[in-house]
Amino acid sequence: MNHIGLDKEKSRALAEALNDLLANYMVFYQNTRGLHWNIKGQKFFELHLKFEELYNDLLLKIDELAERVLTLEETPMHTFEDYLEKTEIKSARNVSEASESVQLILASFKTVLIKQRNILHLSDDLNDEGTNALMSDYIREQEKLVWMYSAFMG
16 A cells, blocks of 8 residues: 555556646647647637636646646656657647637547546546546536537537
8 A cells, every 4th residue: 555545556557547648738738838829810819818728727737647646656757758758649830720729629638538537447446536536627627628619619
């Protein structure tokens, strides 16, 4: 057992899944910063603000994920090389059009939602309520954001 009373081996596997999610969040975050900086066109004011809200939220979640990995007595990933090697979300370069930007956001949410549901199963099996609560909160928030971004797309 580790310091918080969870099985060490299962905690290690859960931390690995959280690190994978962390890598995806880091690329999602950086992509969203780029979208915020580069958005152009009629939807500039609306999306510039929404992307800023999103990347600020992603940054908070990144910190929470890294701290959860530490709580499970493992080391969070912290290099861009590791992130890029692990992530399924690809870097977006020079995207400035509203529709393509929102499609990238929706695709990124889909990726992290699938990963978070997997982590939810792992944390449930481990009886890890801390990780469970974190993933449940993220999923609930992000499903609503997916609905809103999808509504924007029409």
